[in-house]
Amino acid sequence: MPIDQAIRDGRYERSSSRLSVCRVDCCTFLVELDGALIVFDPWLHDPARYAPLWWSRHGEPLIIDALPIPDLLLISQDAPDHCDPRAIDALPRHVPVGAPATVSKRLARSGFDTASLSPGDVRSVGPCAVTVLRGSHPGVLRQNGYLVERNGVAVLFLADTAATPELTEALKSLRRPPDLLMISSTGFALRFYGQIVMGPEEAAVMVAQVGARDVVPMRTLMHEVTGGPIGRLIVKAFIPPDEAFRRFEDALRERTDGVRVHRLERGER
Secondary structure, three states: OOOOEOEEOEEEOOOOOOEEEEEEEOOEEEEEEOOEEEEEOOOOOOOEEEEOOEEEEEOOOOOEOOOOOOOEEEOOOOOOOOOOHHHHHOOOOOOEEEEOHHHHHHHHHOOOEEEEOOOOOEEEEOOEEEEEEEEEEOOOEEEEEEEEEEOOEEEEEEOOOOOOHHHHHHHHOOOOOOOEEEEOOOOOEEOOOEEOOOOHHHHHHHHHHHOOOEEEEOHHHOOEEEEOHHHHHHEEEOOOHHHHHHHHHHHHHHHOOOOEEOOOOOOEO
16 A cells, blocks of 8 residues: 555545545544545544543644545544544534444434444445444443445454453454454553553454454554643553554564554555
């Protein structure tokens, strides 16, 4: 997969490829699947507030002004760094949306055409077939992983989930390896809750199990700042981006050959 600049002067430029992926930031990615543009987990506006005194900001200015109008919007969890109401509200209401029930109900009240998605669902949403896998921030919230397919091309999106037994079992049921796997592996842990995002070594095991030949690490590449006294108190561990990427690549090489790992900077496709 060649790398080029897909976001120029704050705007996204579509490709002519059957499969492409562009990094915006964190878990916000733009994927083209056989002509259909899918936006995953939009977060554009700072701050993302989890509680009155706990919030996150992007560590540097974003390079995109607004979300491009997608053919499908998929949201993995009801957290502001994955589901930015302001960014979503700027989209036309005809955009089809797939999301967990809490997000789906809220967006439906705003006029969006939403599909409420639960683990185990296999549904057509907009132009794609979507299979929902169970992810989890243990002790914090549930979330969805998504296998998205269109005309024989498949992408598996696993944002910010722990390596739970439920997810491992769900991956065993996949009919074939996806063409592309997108995965987070920061080892993010909260005091009092434990690790809620898999670490690099766990992610490497999962990649080897899934069998995808192309992998895009997600949150490992971010430049995010967690602030507020509550945030500083309860965030126990977060592996810095360069270290997380290096450990992921090293662990993956020990387990399997031939997997192409694509480290995308902001705006790159």
